[in-house]
Structure formats: structure tokens, C-alpha cells
Amino acid sequence: MxxxxxxxxxxxxxxxxxxxxxxxxxxxxxxxxxxxxxxRPVGEGPAGPQIAMEPFQSVWTQRRVHLLGVGDSVTRGLGAKSNLHSYFERLKQNPKDEWPDMQGKHLSAVLPNLTATNVAVSGSTSIDHQRVIETEIEPFEEDVFGLVVMTTGGNDLIHSYGRRPPEEGAMYGATLEKAQPWIESFERRLGGMLQSISDRFSAGCVIFLGDIYDPTDGVGDAPSIFLPDWPDGLAIHAEYNRVIRRVANQFGHVHVVPLHETFLGHGSHCRQFWRSTYDWDDPTYWFYTNIEDPNDRGYDAIRRVFLQAIVDQRQAFVSLSDREPDLSLGINF
Missing domain, CATH: 1.20.5 (Single alpha-helices involved in coiled-coils or other helix-helix interfaces)
Incomplete structure (x- = not known):
């Protein structure tokens, strides 16, 4: 053996x-x-920052104010549970199923003569937005002050998801060098759009322009959102956001709404607690199934950061109560 x-x-x-x-x-x-x-759990309940009640306890102005939505599917509301849950509609009026902490915190509560139009189009690019502004937005009556909310540029980046060679307005997969002329064109186009919108409000307006969020939480690994690898994607994205801030700074009445910062930690790496973007209070996913749009909780967060930006500039509306509009020169804040 x-x-x-x-x-x-x-x-x-x-x-x-x-x-x-x-x-x-x-x-x-x-x-x-x-x-x-x-x-990537989506979570339950409210999402985004808390909004104080105090600014909504008195009317800002009795003057006529028009809420105008311009841009892409984010402003249109694609991915929200219903149209009433889009950030545009929730800015205007609380839905019946509004979260308790946001009840009474909407623009109709402080702007009793508010009207609204949303000309945003799902799937549209900044090239489309330029056309919409020029052809579909007529000048408003001389006593109407404008409150404009806008998202633009995101589809310029993500289309056509790497399925076609990159081009202006659909630059996915481009190198930074190849995209540079398109970035410069976006800068000129955005400045023209903001000026054209302003020109349609002879009584003046204030514009709130969202920057562009990143569904990869700043990592830039496109395969994590089921798209082809894009080595220069983050760099081009950053350039677009720099353009948005740079152009907005040329207008005293245009204010950037920080969607990029707000959504960090709520994309494809929302469960990775070791990252600096991790949200310990709400480590959940705020994007819809198509990746590029928010889900219902994401729209709640967008509504809140837009609303806070408007609250921060509410003196522009309060001051309307103290004087008549200068119809010959316009009012720009």
C-alpha cells in the first residue's frame, strides 16, 4: 500500500x-x-436641498410675470412621473401630491399674476434651441417681466451615443482637439440665445441657466452608463460648463444653476462610499432609464436648486413693485 x-x-x-x-x-x-x-437604488421621498419657507410668506410683486421654459428634455420633463412632476411645472405650482416640506413653496404663491409657457423640446440640441428662440418666441407685451429657466448643451455632448462619427451638435466620441471649434461655436450661439431671449422682454427679465450634470459622477467611465468609452468626454464636458459660466457672466441678469454639483454622487457611482462625491444622506440614483434625463426624484432636486436660485434673486421681482417699467430702455438685472 x-x-x-x-x-x-x-x-x-x-x-x-x-x-x-x-x-x-x-x-x-x-x-x-x-x-x-x-x-443603483432610486430611493424614496424628497430629494435635493431644503428650501426655507420665509421667502414664500409674502407676495414679491403684483406685476405681470411670465415664466418661460427653454431648452431640452430636462426642461421638458422627460423621465418625471408625470408632467406635473417636471421641474418647470413644480416651480410654477405644487402638484397635489407635493412633499410636505415643499408645500406652499412655488412661484404662483409669490407671483399672483404669473403666466407660463414651456417651449423646451425633448432630444433637442443648442442648435435647435437657437432656432426655437428665433422662430417660436414672440416679443412679450410691454408690461410683462420675464422669468426664464433654461437647459441647453447636454444633448450636444451625448448624441449620438457613439453610434455615428462625432459632429457639431452630436459630438460623442470626439477628441478635445476636434471638438474645439464646436465648443467655440456653442459659446457664440449661447451668447446670441441669451441676448435674443432678453430682447423679447422689453420690461426686462431674469434668466436661470442650468449647467450640465455628469451621470458618471465625475469619473468619466462611459461604460458605467452603458456607453462606449470616450477618453476626452470629461474634458469636453468641462469645457461646455466653463462656456456656460463664462457667457452667463457677460449678462448681469443671467444666473447659472448648479445642476452639475447637485447631481454629483447620484449617478453610476452612487453606492461607492469611498468617493468624495458620495452622499451619505441619500446615496441614490437620480437618473431615468435613458441615462441622460433625471428620474422623478432627480426632477425634485432640480426644482429645488432652480427655486433656490430664483429666491436668491427675488429682489429683482420685489423691486418691480416700487416702479413702473422703463419701456424705452428695458430693465436688465
Whole structure:
């Protein structure tokens, strides 16, 4: 009868240890991979910053104010539970199922002579927005002050999802060098759009322009959102946001709404607690199934940051109560 040599026994022990280690890796690694790479819970309840009640306890002005929505599917509301849950509609009026902490915090409560129009179009680019502004927005009556909310440029970046060679207005996959002329064109186009919108309100207006969020939470790994790799994607995205801030700074009455900052930690890496963007209070996913638009909770957050930006500039509306509009020169804040 043969007995195992020490060498044979050692090899067998090594195999057992390797199998044990593989088992441990599988048992621990698969759940970790699912949790930190694939699981993206949307959560429940309110999303986004708290908004104080005090600014909504008195009327800002009795003058006529028109709320105008311009831009893409974010301002249109694609991905919201219903049209009444879009950020545009929730700015105008609380829906019946409004969260308790936001009840009474809407523009109709402080602007009793508010009217509204939303000309945003899902899937549209900044090139489309320029056309819409020029052809579909007529000048408003001389006593109407404008309150404009706008999102533009996001579809310029993400279209056509790498399925076609990059071009202006659909630059996904482009190098920064190739995109540079398109970025410069966007800067000129955005300045023209903001001026054209302003010109349609002879009584003056205030414009709130959202910057562009990032569904990869600043990591830039496009495959995490099921898109082809795009090495220069983050750099081009950053350039677009720099353009938005730079152009807005040329107008005293245009204010940037920080959607990019607000959504960090709520994209494809929302469960990765070791990242600086991790939101310990609400580590949930705020994007719709199409990746590029918000889900219902995302729209709640957008409504809140737009509303806070408007509250911060409410003196522009309060001052309307103290004087008549200068119809010859216009009023720009």
C-alpha cells in the first residue's frame, strides 16, 4: 500500500487553499460588485436641498410675470412621473401630491399674476434651441417681466451615443482637439440665445441657466452608463460648463444653476462610499432609464436648486413693485 509523500500532501493542500480562496473571492466579490458597481437604488421621498419657507410668506410683486421654459428634455420633463412632476411645472405650482416640506413653496404663491409657457423640446440640441428662440418666441407685451429657466448643451455632448462619427451638435466620441471649434461655436450661439431671449422682454427679465450634470459622477467611465468609452468626454464636458459660466457672466441678469454639483454622487457611482462625491444622506440614483434625463426624484432636486436660485434673486421681482417699467430702455438685472 502506497503512502502519500510530503510533496504530494503539500500540493494537495495548496490546491485546497486555492479553491478556498477562490470561493471566498466569489462569495465576497460578487455581492460587492453588484452592490458597488451595478446596484443603483432610486430611493424614496424628497430629494435635493431644503428650501426655507420665509421667502414664500409674502407676495414679491403684483406685476405681470411670465415664466418661460427653454431648452431640452430636462426642461421638458422627460423621465418625471408625470408632467406635473417636471421641474418647470413644480416651480410654477405644487402638484397635489407635493412633499410636505415643499408645500406652499412655488412661484404662483409669490407671483399672483404669473403666466407660463414651456417651449423646451425633448432630444433637442443648442442648435435647435437657437432656432426655437428665433422662430417660436414672440416679443412679450410691454408690461410683462420675464422669468426664464433654461437647459441647453447636454444633448450636444451625448448624441449620438457613439453610434455615428462625432459632429457639431452630436459630438460623442470626439477628441478635445476636434471638438474645439464646436465648443467655440456653442459659446457664440449661447451668447446670441441669451441676448435674443432678453430682447423679447422689453420690461426686462431674469434668466436661470442650468449647467450640465455628469451621470458618471465625475469619473468619466462611459461604460458605467452603458456607453462606449470616450477618453476626452470629461474634458469636453468641462469645457461646455466653463462656456456656460463664462457667457452667463457677460449678462448681469443671467444666473447659472448648479445642476452639475447637485447631481454629483447620484449617478453610476452612487453606492461607492469611498468617493468624495458620495452622499451619505441619500446615496441614490437620480437618473431615468435613458441615462441622460433625471428620474422623478432627480426632477425634485432640480426644482429645488432652480427655486433656490430664483429666491436668491427675488429682489429683482420685489423691486418691480416700487416702479413702473422703463419701456424705452428695458430693465436688465
Amino acid at each position: 502506497k503512502t502519500r509523500t510530503p510533496l504530494t500532501k503539500t500540493a494537495s493542500d495548496i490546491r485546497r487553499r486555492l479553491l478556498f480562496m477562490v470561493g471566498v473571492i466569489v462569495i465576497l466579490g460578487v455581492p460587492a460588485y453588484l452592490e458597488f458597481k451595478l446596484r
